[in-house]
Amino acid sequence: MWIYEKKLQYPVRVSTCNPKLAKLLIEQYGGADGELAAALRYLNQRYTIPDKVIGLLNDIGTEEFAHLEMIATMVYKLTKDATPDQLEAAGLDRHYVDHEKALHYHDAAGVPWTATYIQAKGDPIADIYEDIAAEEKARATYQWIINLSDDPDLNDGLRFLREREIIHSQRFREAAQILIEERNRKKIF
């Protein structure tokens, strides 16, 4: 069960209407290393991961949904006042004819989200290493977006999200050690 709280994890502000930036940012919404992929990956892996790290996957997976909501808020604010002409100039005409200004789970190139982006191997070490990699890839994506963004208000939110990827990566690295120690302990018998 999840309980929704009517607030963002961190304030999201944008300086101006900027559909071009929204087109890039959608990578973190429905892209391979985006927040949707992260949330669904961890919350799905948690059923079969050893007890010691279930809580971590559960809680980081839940936090990813808060990040998804922040990205959605950014995209919404960057596009809500845009005219069809402005959307077309930003390369969002093909998005517009299918979705108007509605959000959709696809990457910056328009490729729809697919479950093939994520894995659940059932092998604890394999799963946790995928999770570390996922956090590092998401961190890199945030950096590439920040490099292309000229919106200081938006960048404040993006920097917060980039830092969260680092924290999650570090938490998962520690979890990997816990899993390795547990596996080695079992070998004694």
Add this chain to the structure above:
Amino acid sequence: MKQLPKEYYTLLEELQALDFTILELNLYLDTHPGDKATVEQYNTLTGARKKVKKEFEKQFGPLTSFGYSYSPYPFHWKEAPWPWQV
């Protein structure tokens, strides 16, 4: 965007700041449940969060539904703006 008093943003940020620390402690405690001092810190901040949430809701409406916040009549859930509208 709805026009909201400054207090809305101040109280919201206060809650977001508390939640940031609580979340960090939570993720740490997920793999270090035996750290007594951190559990105490977690509980202290949980108390502080309850107070700020109550104060926010008194002024701006429920932050949670599904029975996690009381509602005045008529049902008040839609009163506080949705987070992407502020």
